[in-house]
Amino acid sequence: MTFNLQDYVPSVLDLADTALxxxxxxxxxxxxxxxxxxLRPHLTSEADFMSRIERMRAGGYRLVGAFESSALVALTGYRLQENLIYGPFLYVDDLITDExxxxxxWGSRLLRALERLARASGCARLVLDTGLANARAQRFYFREGLYTGALxxxxxxDTP
Incomplete structure (x- = not known):
């Protein structure tokens, strides 16, 4: 299946988990x-967050939320991309469960949904970054079947 990096938005059926x-x-x-x-404490205002999301959506960024009852308990931000190293892939920008x-x-469920979405979109891999000092996240990713692939x-x- 081919995909349009700029316009693709998953349907609820793509996610196959009614809480997402x-x-x-x-x-x-x-x-x-x-x-x-x-996850991103440098985001100091709702307005700043919303304007960043709107700009990032132009590049294919999407958010998926996990709900328990009507409360948002976790979310992930991702984008479908393509490059000469990987070909088409799904990049996970953000993955956070409320403390x-x-x-x-919840993180496992979101990653499974993103994997289904990546496969359905013709991607050969799911890619994410984490800090070298973030041992807890690294252990979680290893348990979820993600392995180190690059440094x-x-x-x-400096920016003004």
Whole structure:
């Protein structure tokens, strides 16, 4: 199956888990902000978060939330990409479970949904980054069947 990196939005059926759904509306972003802020504390305002998401959506970024009853308990941000190294792949930008809900398998469920989405979209792999010092996340990813595939190098620039 081919995919359009800019326009593809999964349906609920793609996710195959009734507790998960795409987060598309402004209301969805408002309820996502406090959870995302636990992972990304540099996001200091809801308005900043919402404007960043809108810009990132132009590049194919999408959010999926996990709900228990009507409460958002976890979320993931991802995008379908293609490069000359991997071909088509699904990149996981963000994966976070609300601190009070950790241990409830929400991260595992979100990763399984993303794997199904990646496979259905013709991707050969799912890719994510984590900090070298983030041993807890690394253990979780290993348990979930993700393995180290690269070492990323970067150069940080001062920005005004």
């Amino acid at each position: 759904r795409p987060l598309d509306s402004r209301h969805d972003l408002k309820i996502a902000f406090p959870v995302m802020q636990q 009070a809900q950790r241990g409830g398998q 990323r190098f970067q150069k940080q620039f």
